[in-house]
Amino acid sequence: MRSVFIPSPGEGLRAMSRIATVQQAVRQRLRFNLSTLLLGAALWSIFMAGLAFIQFSTPNLAGNDGYYHIKLAQVMRETGLRPAFPWLPLTVLNAERYVDHHWLYHVLLMPFTFGDLRLGAKWASVVLPSLTFLAGWWLLRGQRVPLAALWALGFLAVSEAFLYRMSMPRAQAASLLFLLLALHCTLSGRERWLLPLGWLYVWLYNAFPLLLVVVGAHVAARWLLAGRLNIKPLLYAGLGIVLGLIVNPYFPDNLVFIYHHLSPKLTEATATSVGREWYPYQTWTLVENSGPALIVFVLGMLALGLSPRRMEADTGTLFILAIVFGAMLFKSRRFIEYYPAFALLFCALAWRPLIEEWRARPGIAAKSIPAVLALVLLPSLFLTLQKAQESLQNTTSYAQYAEASAWLEKNTPEGSRLFQTDWDDFTRLFFYNTHNTYTLGLDPTYMQRYDPQLYDTWVDITQGRVEQPSQTITELFGAKYALTDLGHTQFIKQAEADPRMQEVYRDDDAAVFEIVY
Structure with missing residues (x-):
């Protein structure tokens, strides 16, 4: 006969107590997850609202390149993920050697290509940076920074130029998102995630070497501050980058293109003008458009001096990154899309021990810390949003070259080459x-x-240094049509003096000449 176990009353009570404890822990965890989810949703809504306030203040897109990116995303959606690219045959991006070094970014844009492309580009430029700022909050929360949500709102307050760059339909917002996710994985010990992040970052944008900078900063900070040298994060990130370069939709042409793309900027081996973004700001201009970003770095340094604690590795990581990206910013203005974010994160982590100490004290002073931080933050936030909006409103009209392009499409043979007098007119x-x-x-x-x-x-x-340019345009460039903005007066003068060049179209933005024989 099988015996039956009957628990004693004491054992039954203990079991019921353990069950009740587990149930209480589950309820607390659910409440915690729900409150975190609601806070994240509220923050994302604020980020979306702030970025939409900037973006939809004008019908124009920020910058020039966004017109190309959203159009190519539409081409990819309609014709395939590796479309033919016949549009720049006299460059390293000719049909035989074309490489889309923003391939993953264009994939991310594809859902925004239904309907009006211009509006789709604008919505993409609201959604992606808002997710980036949300990732910044998640990083701060993961590092137990008090008042992480208030600190995260600082992304809308630190720099007018930063918000303008984030509002461009370009890959920089997604690039910063990848770096913040990589930093979160590194600081939280999830090193293996750096492999897929590195892989995808290569497909996203040619700024992928920055991943090694971010991960390397943590390796260095941990070694210097804690005496522990762990290179696993660098190995995972490096392996991900190598895989992204080799297991790539455009391998091996992508390797050749990276050399062509980056070497002129890194070595300054050419006198070719490559656009204003590769040149530094004037010092006072930087102070005017990014003053709060400079101030938060100084405040972070002040906090390090006031804190009695030894600097922790995560704070040291952000300190190194703020310095590195600050140095890059003084070399090239395009790094304004990184420095303010890392300066803000450094400041938040530097003040963490002081705020924790103050909040532990009794009295009204401890409870007033959120109000003080909000009072400091809100004026800068509103002023920065307003200035960023004004910068976007001063951009060139989205309609530039629309009518000239319509005339060319209607009156020229399909695939015929157009000689243009400005390289950056191509995107529109x-x-x-x-x-x-x-x-x-x-x-x-x-x-x-x-x-x-x-x-x-x-x-x-x-520049108008070639007399009667029609023969050269036809024989060397294979073009029978030339488009110029009205500012190229010397070219227009030479074209009008050339009997083989006839003006066939003109509006307030451009003139089109046809070469006839």
Whole structure:
């Protein structure tokens, strides 16, 4: 006969107590998760509202390149993830060697290409940076920073130029998102996630070496401050980058393109003008458009001096990153899309021990810390949002070249080449007109690296240094049509004096010449 176990009353009570404890812990965890979810949703809504306030204050897009990105995303959605690219045949991005070094970014843009492309680009430029700022809050929360939500709102307050760059339909917001996710994984010990992040970052943007900078900063900080050298994060990140380069939709052409793309900027081996973003700000301009970002770094340094505790490795990591990205910013203004974020995060972590100590004290002073932080934050937030909105409102009209492009599409043969006098006009022309192909675009070094002599000839023609340029335009560039903005007066003068160049279209933005024989 099998015996039956009957628990004693004491054992039954203990079991019921354990069950009740587990149930209480589950309820607390659910309440915690729900409150975290609601706080995250509220923060995301605020980020979305602030960025929409900037973005929809004008019908124009921030910058020029966004017109190209959203149009190419539409082409990818309609024709496939590796579309043919016949539009820049005289550059390193010709049809045989084309590499989409923003491939993953264009994939992310594809859901925004239904309907009005301009509005789709704007919504993408609200959603992606808002997710980036939310990732910043998640990072602060993971590092147990008090008042992490208030600190995260600082992303809307630290720099007008930062918000303007985040509002561009370009990959920089997604790039910062990847770096913040990588930093969170590194600081929280989830090192293996750096492998897929590195892999995908390569597909997203050619700024992927910054991943090694971010991870390397933590390795260095932990070694210097805690005496522990752990290179596993660097190995995972490096392996992810290598895999992203090799297991790549454009391998091996992507390796050649990276050399062509980055070497002129890193070595300054060419006198070719590559756009204002690669040159530094004037010092006072930086103070005007990013003063709060400079101030929060100084405040972070002040907190380090006031704190009796030894600097922790996570704070040291952000300290190194703020210095590195600050140095990059003084070299090139395009790093304004990184420095303010890392300066803010450094400041938040530097003040963490002081705020924890003050909040532990009894009295009203401890309870007033959130109000004090909010009073400091809100005026800067509103002022920065307003200035960023004004910067976006001062951008070139989205309609520039729309009518000229429509005329070209209607009156020129499909695939016919257009000689244009400005390399950065390509993005708008491509947005409105994929019917024609173009001389150069996106980056002047793409032609300069493809054929230096051809590029020099293009410069001479556009500057009006070539008399009767029709023969050169036809024979060297394969173009029978030329488009110029009205500011290239010397080119227009030479074109009007050339009997083989006839003006066939003109509006307030551009003139089109046809070469006839």
